[in-house]
Amino acid sequence: MKAKKTPKADLEKKRGLFLEIGLILALGICLAAFEWPSREVETQTLGNLTNSEEIVEEMIITRETPPPPPKPEIKEPEPVVLELKVVDNKKDVKKIDWNSELKDRNPPIIIISDGPDVPDEKTEPVNWVDVKTKPQFPGGDAALLRFVVDNTKYPEIPKEANIDGKVYVQFIIDEKGKVTNPSIIKGVDPYLDAEALRVVSLIPDWSPGMQRDKPVPVIFILPINFVLK
Template sequence: MKPKKNPNADLKKRTGLFFSIGLALATFASLYALNYRSVDKEKGKIEFDKVVDLTEDVKDFTMEENTPPPAAPPEPPKVEVGPEVIKQVDDKQKVETDFKANDTNKEDNANTVPPKINSTGGVAGGTGTGDEEIENDVQFFAIEQKPMFEQCKGLPKEEQEKCFKKSLDAFVNKNLVYPDAAIQMGSQGRVVVQFRIKKDGSVEVINTQGKDKILEKEARRVIEKLPKLIPGKQRDRPVAVIFSYPIVFKLN
């Protein structure tokens, strides 16, 4: 006689149940692994994994190019009036000077003939009646009353010469232009302008002396632009006065 199986011991009937239990256990294990926590045994605290914010303290990177500093512009040409230097920044800008022409005029005119005086009256052999007329031009350093600009009128006699030279320098500095053609050719040098302040105060250029015609022309042009002056006087009579004015054109 064959033994019969107990229907309660038939495992095939419970296959579905075992599968469900195994699936549940696998799911639980997966969830547990995803939510893992570590325990600090020494302190007895639970610490969760920290989330690092990679956007903190991140600065934009900037590349700087080491650009060399710009080269310094070339120094402008210089012009000297007499022994002093005029610094001319460009061909139209004002310049500064402290011209001292007294010694220059004495030097240039050391051999000047004294002025000729014609007497129109008085006793023969005497000094005349006071109606003398001075025919020759008088040098600036020898004139009794210096010619002057209008702004110098009324100043003490000892200040009139200084005022004349200062006013002349200011006028030349304002109007003098270093010719472009001379700059391009590198022309420079000293130009002496000799001019006459006539009895009526008008100015005329007698001559110019220099090594470059372009510079001579510019020096003449500036002096011819001088305004009408108060004429110089000798024995209280207006006379023509000669004045020599040196201008030095100098390139850096």
């Protein structure tokens, strides 16, 4: 009877052969590793930075110039001294306190000259608030208001056009108490302005204003209010 060989028995015989082959392969791999060429890594330097090459962060500071302050508004003083409403001639007119109405108001002096300047010996007109003794209309303030209302006629053209408003008339009460140099300092309509000038030119003489016991010309402003009803 023949004995059977198992595959395990054949492997045991070849064990030495396998060991030799493994040692040879390991030795070959080690030699190949030592002989393998390596690349040289080139290093590059940035060089030396001089002061001129240094990177400096620049900060820009802007200074905002403040805006100029707004110009103050110059308001002209309102020359309101007395208000006359031309509405009904039969109504009673109350007495007006001229000193309180003219307090702290300095109306402008209007001087018109057509020729060269020449010395003028006449006394310059004085503002109403500056004169010591005020000019007086005969019969007082109520009489003045009544005179203006009674003598003022509403012009037909502005009446038909429904035009009304307040006309400011400036005039001077001279040393003799006469009303002189009437002029419109603020008008509304040519017809209303002309009527206001016409009425002022009819005003009778006043007792003149006095300053240091001497008569002086005094500036007076009379607003006449034309009202349609």
